[in-house]
Amino acid sequence: MKETDIQTEDKIFEAATRVFTEKGFDGARMHEIAGEAGINKALLHYYFRTKEKLFDAVFSKLAASLFEKFTPLFRPGMSLEEKIRFFYHEHISFLKQNPQLPSFILNELNRNPQRIKKIFEKADVDKIYNMLSQQHPKELAEINITRESMPQIMASIAAMSAFPFVAKGIIGEILQKQGKDFDSFIEERKEFAPEFILAALKNFGKSKKSKK
Amino acid sequence: MKETDIQTEDKIFEAATRVFTEKGFDGARMHEIAGEAGINKALLHYYFRTKEKLFDAVFSKLAASLFEKFTPLFRPGMSLEEKIRFFYHEHISFLKQNPQLPSFILNELNRNPQRIKKIFEKADVDKIYNMLSQQHPKELAEINITRESMPQIMASIAAMSAFPFVAKGIIGEILQKQGKDFDSFIEERKEFAPEFILAALKNFGKSKKSKK
DNA sequence: GTCTATAGAAGGATAGAC
DNA sequence: GTCTATCCTTCTATAGAC
Numbered sequence: 169m170k171e172t173d174i175q176t177e178d179k180i181f182e183a184a185t186r187v188f189t190e191k192g193f194d195g196a197r198m199h200e201i202a203g204e205a206g207i208n209k210a211l212l213h214y215y216f217r218t219k220e221k222l223f224d225a226v227f228s229k230l231a232a233s234l235f236e237k238f239t240p241l242f243r244p245g246m247s248l249e250e251k252i253r254f255f256y257h258e259h260i261s262f263l264k265q266n267p268q269l270p271s272f273i274l275n276e277l278n279r280n281p282q283r284i285k286k287i288f289e290k291a292d293v294d295k296i297y298n299m300l301s302q303q304h305p306k307e308l309a310e311i312n313i314t315r316e317s318m319p320q321i322m323a324s325i326a327a328m329s330a331f332p333f334v335a336k337g338i339i340g341e342i343l344q345k346q347g348k349d350f351d352s353f354i355e356e357r358k359e360f361a362p363e364f365i366l367a368a369l370k371n372f373g374k375s376k377k378s379k380k
Numbered sequence: 381m382k383e384t385d386i387q388t389e390d391k392i393f394e395a396a397t398r399v400f401t402e403k404g405f406d407g408a409r410m411h412e413i414a415g416e417a418g419i420n421k422a423l424l425h426y427y428f429r430t431k432e433k434l435f436d437a438v439f440s441k442l443a444a445s446l447f448e449k450f451t452p453l454f455r456p457g458m459s460l461e462e463k464i465r466f467f468y469h470e471h472i473s474f475l476k477q478n479p480q481l482p483s484f485i486l487n488e489l490n491r492n493p494q495r496i497k498k499i500f501e502k503a504d505v506d507k508i509y510n511m512l513s514q515q516h517p518k519e520l521a522e523i524n525i526t527r528e529s530m531p532q533i534m535a536s537i538a539a540m541s542a543f544p545f546v547a548k549g550i551i552g553e554i555l556q557k558q559g560k561d562f563d564s565f566i567e568e569r570k571e572f573a574p575e576f577i578l579a580a581l582k583n584f585g586k587s588k589k590s591k592k
Numbered sequence: 593g594t595c596t597a598t599a600g601a602a603g604g605a606t607a608g609a610c
Numbered sequence: 611g612t613c614t615a616t617c618c619t620t621c622t623a624t625a626g627a628c
Contacts, residue, residue, distance in 0.1 A: 606618100
């Protein structure tokens with residue numbers, strides 16, 4: 169019966185993923201998850217014991233899948249500019265398939281700061297800066313990216329792709345009045361975001377240098 | 381007794397504001413709001429009848445206060461560049477005092493799309509574009525802002541100030557490892573955001589034009 | 593207007609049969 | 611492993627005294 173075990177556990181996990189991402193921890197109901205999975209409430213507890221544990225399993229996996237998408241930025245063999253274009257293309261395509269993901273993750277992370285530490289021994293800006301400056305020493309110097317300015321720049325890069333999804337409600341509504349829709353806005357964004365960031369970085373580097 | 385009525389109603393409203401912004405609608409508990417207000421659960425219902433109605437009152441006011449901050453962008457007498465600098469300074473200062481506001485508003489807006497329409501008869505990008513192009517015809521042309529590119533640009537401008545607060549959990553954690561803190565990151569951002577956006581707009585306009 | 597007490601519903605979790 | 615039935619707690623909301 170190992171087969172069915174795994175099948176059921178997976179069904180539960182997928183149902184929980186849907187319900188939790190849509191409603192959040194507080195808004196999700198165990199009986200709704202059971203319904204989505206086509207099984208019974210008691211079985212949820214049989215497999216995952218508590219709501220909290222079920223949530224943790226779902227959250228950890230989703231958080232990992234989200235942040236994993238940043239790794240291409242550190243793969244060698246591409247110029248910085250290529251990496252940025254490639255990153256946005258991949259990242260936004262992924263988010264388009266999972267539009268509630270950024271909201272969900274960022275929110276639960278704000279509510280439960282403890283969760284952060286579990287996942288983020290990795291998220292060390294200094295390491296990221298070291299890797300980038302090894303791979304792109306000239307480019308970073310040219311556009312004036314320093315260890316100091318890294319957090320501001322990284323936050324801005326992430327903002328360009330994640331924010332539209334976090335603000336999907338309003339943006340969708342606004343677009344609708346223009347006779348446009350969210351999906352084509354997002355499609356455009358795959359091009360717009362990297363162009364915008366590259367333009368900013370080029371000019372930003374220049375203005376900083378000329379001041380000195 | 382009108383005096384005390386208003387005092388109590390205000391106390392409830394303020395307590396509800398704190399609890400709802402911190403925990404969201406689903407996470408908030410009426411008895412916690414009552415406790416925060418220093419009164420009794422029954423009194424909440426006496427003044428606001430239901431949790432839903434109390435939430436609506438709080439939400440409407442907060443959403444209005446948040447989006448109100450965008451109006452300086454349409455006040456005449458400033459160059460576009462000055463407006464952008466001024467906007468970020470004011471907006472980020474405001475958010476620094478109310479760091480959970482963007483998360484709260486955007487989230488509840490995603491969960492309850494009906495709410496949007498109540499508040500946003502105003503949010504019409506075309507109107508905004510018309511106002512801006514009347515006040516800054518040359519400047520807009522120079523940096524190549526068109527009716528078409530408005531949504532992308534507006535989303536990017538909003539992202540630069542709102543996103544750091546939405547992602548406060550992670551960003552704070554990452555900064556901590558560098559021996560920095562979120563507040564000084566935000567303080568820096570008042571300068572960084574406008575410089576970054578202005579740099580992007582300048583260069584973005586150029587690259588688009590030179591392609592044609 | 594404000595309180596105590598409580599109704600009534602819903603949620604998470606478990607016991608026990610199959 | 612899966613189900614039904616049920617316990618226990620918590621939550622929103624109301625009744626009724628003061």
